Amino acid sequence: MAVYEYRGQRLDIPDNDSEYRGYFEAAGEHRLVVKKCRACGLLRGEPGPGCPWCPSLEWDWQEVSGKGTIYSYQIVAHTVIPAFRDMAPFAIVLVELDEQAGQPTADDGLRITANLVDGDLKPEKEENVAIGNRVEVIFDDEPDGISIPQFKLSGEPPKGETWQHSV
């Protein structure tokens, strides 16, 4: 059992965690990985043992580019987690990775969740959070050895029209 701490919270990743252990091991090497179905070849963002699109339970880790587009987001103005209170407001983004956007159907995609941070891993300014903005992965290395994938703006032109809320 590996036990880590991140932002005042305890993360438990047991040795038999066949879903998540490899994900964080790769993150420790600054590689973002997802699961790839051995049968149909489709990727899935959330680590799980089965392919949602075919009957196969066989898979391999597959490294991805870590580049993507903000598909949706939420700005946390109030949080119940003590260690996050000083960070608020901060953004949590749903990132659609480039590898499989709009596949296998137009509404599907390879999407993962993270914070939108700046190059110093501090929360990105709210005015820079918009659906359509381009992002890339950045790794937050902790002293106890765990590394957490996060995303920052890549500086590329946005994909299509952007949308953000008005306050």
Add this chain to the structure above:
Amino acid sequence: METSLRGKYAIAGIGETEYSRGSGRTTRAMGAMAIRRAMDDAGLNSQDVDGMLSYHGGDSTPSTSIMYDLGLRPNFYMDCSGGGSSTEALIGLAMGAIEAGMCDTVAIFRSMNGYSSIRIGGTGARAASGISGLDLMKRPYGLISAVQNFAFNFTKHMSEYGVKSEDLAHIKVAHSNHASNNPKALMKQRVTVQDVMDSRWIIRPVAHLLDCCLETDNATCVIVTSAERAKDLRQKPVYVLGVQGRGTKPGGDFHVQHGNLGRVAGHYVGPRIFELAGVKHEDIDVTGCYDAFTYTVLLQFEAYGWCKPGEGKDYVTSGVINLGGKRPNNTSGGHLCEAYTHGMNMVIENVRQLRGTVDDYCPNAAAGEHNYDYSEGGCRQVKDAETSMNMGWGTPAVGSALIMRR
């Protein structure tokens, strides 16, 4: 689709504890009281109730303890894991258990110290636990509460259809007006759109504080039996025309990876429930659309086809959902204003509506005498309510529905 059970089962009794933020009692004590009150409401004694069902999130007391408190000896019981959208589904399971001959009459209960002990958002007794499994993809990023778990869906929906916070606020306003005529409601104060907009932000752009439900201590109960048996009991039976759920959308826990984010489980539950019940939208007089947050109401109205995708904002601001409107929603005040019960209070309210005995401020409400004056501190009975529909929400991917008739 098999519809032979249409109208064959009924809700015979309803019961609830007070809705509070400090019950000072165990979930066992509250559960026993809610069931006892439902038995008294129906005119049933301990020998008559031979089935129990409950749902919980590790925050309740098992049926095996509460059956002792009530002198019950069930021929069938089951305690199921679940939150919102469980009430409706368990009514269907109770019908199935009776149909299978396993028992005759089932008490379904939910008991939770949802404010003083175990809070949904992960604070309280749950906060100390480590993060593992699926939560590793969420809580390290500060994504912990229910309002956050569903927020990506609604931000995306806002971006596609131009929905505004003000549109959502109208839902809170309607439910608060209804709650002002409900002596049991935790929040009886009527609010305005501006009050909602001025309340502090929780999650931008989907929820101010007043867009969120009220964590509550309470227990609730409904009793299901055959229509034949119900006719001999104390209350007018309220018949189950159809029940469907817990139904899902593609992707389950990982639904944000799959499919249209604004399309929630009701899109799949809806066609089945209307066919099972044999009614159409225009036959429904009152709705109970699950209001964990104002945006869950809007998404479900669209999913169940009360309006087209993107037109939910027009539906909720048009006055349709207000008392006195064409099809009032959550006339008790719902989760936003009466109490958060994981859905059971919305079914209880619709049972009362169909009986015609809503417990408002009309002096002879229990006898079914109402003046239909919906101003503050007055009536909340819908005139001639014949048919109701509940739309339970578990997550964007999980929902249930129930259609009842008097």
